[in-house]
Amino acid sequence: MRDLGAGFGHLLKGQRWMARHGRQYGFGLLPGLVTLVLYSAALVALAVWGEDAVTWATPFADDWSSPWQGLFRGFLTVVLFALGLLLAVLTFTAVTLLIGQPFYESLSEQVDADVSPDGTAPRSDLPLWRELWISARDSLRVLVRAALWGVLLFALGFLPFVGQTVVPVLGFFVTGFFLAEELTAVALQRRGVELRARLALLRSRKTLVWGFGTPLGLAFLVPFVAVFLMPGAVAGATLLARDLLGENSADDDSAPDGEPQPEDVTP
Numbered sequence: 001m002r003d004l005g006a007g008f009g010h011l012l013k014g015q016r017w018m019a020r021h022g023r024q025y026g027f028g029l030l031p032g033l034v035t036l037v038l039y040s041a042a043l044v045a046l047a048v049w050g051e052d053a054v055t056w057a058t059p060f061a062d063d064w065s066s067p068w069q070g071l072f073r074g075f076l077t078v079v080l081f082a083l084g085l086l087l088a089v090l091t092f093t094a095v096t097l098l099i100g101q102p103f104y105e106s107l108s109e110q111v112d113a114d115v116s117p118d119g120t121a122p123r124s125d126l127p128l129w130r131e132l133w134i135s136a137r138d139s140l141r142v143l144v145r146a147a148l149w150g151v152l153l154f155a156l157g158f159l160p161f162v163g164q165t166v167v168p169v170l171g172f173f174v175t176g177f178f179l180a181e182e183l184t185a186v187a188l189q190r191r192g193v194e195l196r197a198r199l200a201l202l203r204s205r206k207t208l209v210w211g212f213g214t215p216l217g218l219a220f221l222v223p224f225v226a227v228f229l230m231p232g233a234v235a236g237a238t239l240l241a242r243d244l245l246g247e248n249s250a251d252d253d254s255a256p257d258g259e260p261q262p263e264d265v266t267p
Contacts, residue, residue, distance in 0.1 A: 007211020014236020028231030031100025039088050046084045051077045090146045093182040094139035104234050108186045111238040115249040124190045138195045146178045176213030183237035212240050
C-alpha cells in the first residue's frame with residue numbers, strides 16, 4: 001500500500017512542478033491540443049458512420065426479422081464505438097508524446113536536473129530522428145500488447161457478473177500500467193533503458209506503477225482533462241522513473257520555481 005500512495009504522490013508532485021513553471025506548461029499544452037483535435041474528429045466520424053460500417057460488415061443479417069436485426073447491429077455499433085474510445089485512451093499518450101517529443105524530452109531533463117542532488121540530468125546522445133524512430137517503434141509494440149489485453153478483457157466482459165464488476169476494474173489497472181510505461185519511457189529512454197528492460201522494471205513494482213497510472217487513466221477519461229494534465233504527467237513520470245531506478249532525489253516541494261534547496265537533499 002505504501003507504493004500505491006508513493007505512485008500517486010509522484011503524480012501530484014509532477015502536477016505541482018508543472019504549476020510552478022507556467023511558460024513550459026503553456027508550450028506543453030500544444031501537442032495535447034493537436035492530438036485532441038485529431039482524435040475528436042476520428043470519434044465523431046465513428047459515431048456518425050459507425051452504424052453504416054456495421055451494416056456493411058454484417059450482410060448476413062440483412063434478412064433478419066425485427067427487432068433482432070436492429071438489436072444486433074445496434075449492439076455492434078455500441079461495441080465499435082467503445083473499442084474506438086478505448087483505443088483512443090490507450091494511444092492518446094503515445095501519439096501526444098510522439099508529436100511533442102522535443103518539448104517533453106526537454107521538460108523531463110529539467111525535472112531531472114531540478115530534483116537531482118547534484119543538479120545534473122542524464123542526456124541522450126542520439127539524434128532527434130533516431131529518438132523519434134525508437135519512440136514510435138516502442139509505442140507500437142506497447143500498443144500491440146495493450147490491444148491483446150483489450151481483446152481478452154472484452155471477451156471476459158461477456159461473463160455473467162464478472163464481466164460487469166471485475167473486468168472493468170482490471171481494465172483500469174491495465175490501462176494505468178501501459179499509460180505509466182508510455183510516460184516513463186521519456187526519462188528511461190534518455191537513460192538508454194530498452195523496452196523489455198522498461199517493462200521488467202515496471203512489473204517489479206506494479207503497485208507503485210498502478211498508483212501513478214491508474215488514477216491518471218481515470219482522469220484521462222474525462223474530456224479535455226488529458227490535455228491539461230499531460231505536461232505534469234510527464235514531470236511526474238520522470239520522478240517515478242527515478243524512484244524505479246533507485247536514484248536519489250532532492251525534496252523539491254519547498255523549492256521556489258523548481259530549484260532544489262541544498263538542505264532538502266535526501267542522502
